[in-house]
Amino acid sequence: MNKKSAYTVAVVGATGVVGTEMLSILEERKFPVGQLLPLASSRSAGGEVTFRGDAVKIKLLTKDSFQGVDIALFSAGGNVSKEYAPVAVKAGAVVIDNSSVWRMDPQVPLVVPEVNPHDIEKHQGIIANPNCSTIQMVVALKPLHDHATITRIVVSTYQSVSGTGKDAMDELAEQCRQLLSFGDIKPKVYPHQIAFNCLPHIDDFLPSGYTKEEMKMVNETRKIMGDESIGIAATTVRVPVFVCHGESINIETEKKLSVEEARTILSTAPGVQLHDDPSMGVYPLQIDAAGTDAVFVGRIREDDSIPKGLSLWVVADNLRKGAALNAVQIAEELVK
């Protein structure tokens, strides 16, 4: 991308939970935004968002929206990305897309800046932002993979409802209120009650019995780490938490890694914050990670059920590092 002092940045889906985070992160990190162009469907167009203290009109997303746009951050669902990302590219924008539709396209780099920043160079207009649960896992695991070569990952997730969107957050709050006052509830966003319940079901089921979310963790991790040989078994579970995803991760490595070695590696790893002093009650927690940028890693311990194994617990803000922050970091790499 040609170096400029300021860029015209479109945010598609500017009023969603991720879009809102994108705006505040662009502002927080002083991204060189010349003009901001918030785009949305007819439901939100005409309204306003606040950016650097100014009210900015939300425009209706159309095929003509991208003239003069340098960077378009998309977070309005797969269908919108499928239809409008090529339009934006044709108009000369670089698209950073938060949906899943372009991620596994061989022409499209799938990037976590701490892990594979150089893949950005290969872009042909679209750069994909990985799935939230994948991003935090690879930030934690890539440094260990570089030192010891991970051969297998078994991961179980504890994912918050904000990954589904604002309606899901409202549904969790409302179901809790109802159930705590002995009222009845009727699930709308999720197929079953989410308050005080865990759902081993995120995204659609595939014929194999896995969900699409689980297969995202498998396929995207391999693509980002650049290693198709890593075996990955994922179970993704929605838990009654508003923000941040937790992950219980077990890895098998080619070279033996001790707990101390893993801690040393992770203590200087980009994007990682070590929260690992269990005897003092210090381990990654969703309530602590909310609103922050780091991927928190703790509960690192040797797994003696295999000769070379480690277990760890990883938490990050799924709206920030898992989505909006990672997208803005890609934009930062792009304009470097």
Place this chain on the structure above:
Amino acid sequence: MNKKSAYTVAVVGATGVVGTEMLSILEERKFPVGQLLPLASSRSAGGEVTFRGDAVKIKLLTKDSFQGVDIALFSAGGNVSKEYAPVAVKAGAVVIDNSSVWRMDPQVPLVVPEVNPHDIEKHQGIIANPNCSTIQMVVALKPLHDHATITRIVVSTYQSVSGTGKDAMDELAEQCRQLLSFGDIKPKVYPHQIAFNCLPHIDDFLPSGYTKEEMKMVNETRKIMGDESIGIAATTVRVPVFVCHGESINIETEKKLSVEEARTILSTAPGVQLHDDPSMGVYPLQIDAAGTDAVFVGRIREDDSIPKGLSLWVVADNLRKGAALNAVQIAEELVK
């Protein structure tokens, strides 16, 4: 135990969450109780419990409590079990103990009636009831182990607060109420907020970095399955759910097991109920398992990260099958 038409049954800790379940399960399953003797500390003694429609006085637990008692069900914590179980045995009772203090004693059988009922015969007065998270795992895995020999288990749990007791259930409800009305909370039972948060911390931490809860799953599973060679890596996590534990389990077997074979085996396995039709939204859920007796198994799928692996999701009521029901089932075996 000598066959009788009715037995004098003491319930130590009769007013706790598990003790209360024990009374209702003894009644539900028509256990041949001649006389019921609810025992408790001075905090509850003098009060009453209802059993088969009658009010029964709660007596103070003392060293003289067990004269004439045939079976003593203990669920009043480790210290009480340590002190009073030997007293009860000396007085002629058989103790079925729900605490962890006797479980790994080589003299004490650790029993899940669906898995190792014959171990009961070896008892010398005390029979231990395993940890809640262990019980539901072995009920689901033993039939698969018998067919295909499990060599390794990786498990991550989603455990409800009722495993901690009534105070923890109150704390979850109260924290939710406060947070939903933007109030402040102050954790008392747990070291951190439990509402809308997951705690990767159950029971105390050991120098290895594992918790005692995690090591219970390792050691108790091996003892109950009668196979010290099974490798087990456990991560135990408290989730903001009132009742029932969920478990994401990944197994490696010596003999290849297909999903269909596993389903066939589990469809007739004692204590197991298969809830495995994900395309219809059918998988084990904590809200469905609450108040029921079965161990629910679903989301069975082949793990292609290893040549012979399966993943499954297992849910059971931790107060019933995970504690009170299993104890009463042991008593039933004892008087058979």
